[in-house]
Amino acid sequence: MTLTVNGKAMQVPAGTTLHQLMIMMSVSANGRGSAAAVDGVVAPRSRWENLELRAGQHVEILTATQGG
């Protein structure tokens, strides 16, 4: 299925969870410093493992970086 991840189309297997997607995006296993929103809603870390993504969803994955 196709997701939009950080603004780009991305092919992932059907049933991919947010946790699996985070690992694909090289976010560390514990997710420290990173967070995700699915279709504009924050997905708490406690839900990553069980949150199955659906085709067409927009996922934003952010991390802390140098800034103002």
Place this chain on the structure above:
Amino acid sequence: MADDAFTIAGEELGSRLILGTGGAPSLAVMEAAIRASGTDMCTVSMRRVDTTTPGSTLDMLARCGVRVLPNTAGCRTSHEAVLTAELAREALGTNWVKLEVIADEQTLLPDPIELLDAAERLVAEGFTVLPYTNDDPVLARRLQQVGCAAVMPLGAPIGTGLGIRNAHNIELIVAEAEVPVVLDAGIGTASDAALAMELGCDAVLLASAVTRAQDPALMAAAMAAGVTAGRFAARAGRIPRRHHARASSPVHGTAVF
């Protein structure tokens, strides 16, 4: 000179200089500047993950032992800022946020309508909100009324290094503030930081003036000294300005030749 604790929302910070981490050419340069500044809190931005970026900002900040203050830089609407703050809380485990809602890329000035709305919503969600705001005493008052833990008026637009363009307004904000006032943005050099403190601000937040200086670590040390000097001067109570000279040597007992 001791016993001058600086607290925000009941939490004591070990320095009145807060450092932004944007604009440094490398993490190593940033780390050296942080150490030279003696700061206790640094801001970070929330951005899309980029696996090509080397090193971890958070690991570097952890090594320095400083508190991390996420910002909502780049947000243009209340909605964006609230969502970014929520993501930052999730990512970093802190409910503190430097709230920035800017109006346009040209001025990077805060949008007061969106800012106030975001502040109110974030306070309701339990955030400790530190808003980057205009040098507008009325807006500062409104931000306090909705429950912000500090107000952070600009001295001049972000990255300009123009110093404090409206010192009178900063004094007005300080005069009626019931929460800490942090001069945020516009600082160019150490005397600007000292002036902010002399005007009665509780702290200074700056980034570009250090990170884009030719020698960031040396400028960081200069800023720390400027903040300390300004704070001491503010507490010491300056002499009033006079139109005419006033001798400091005794006027009685002068010889007559």
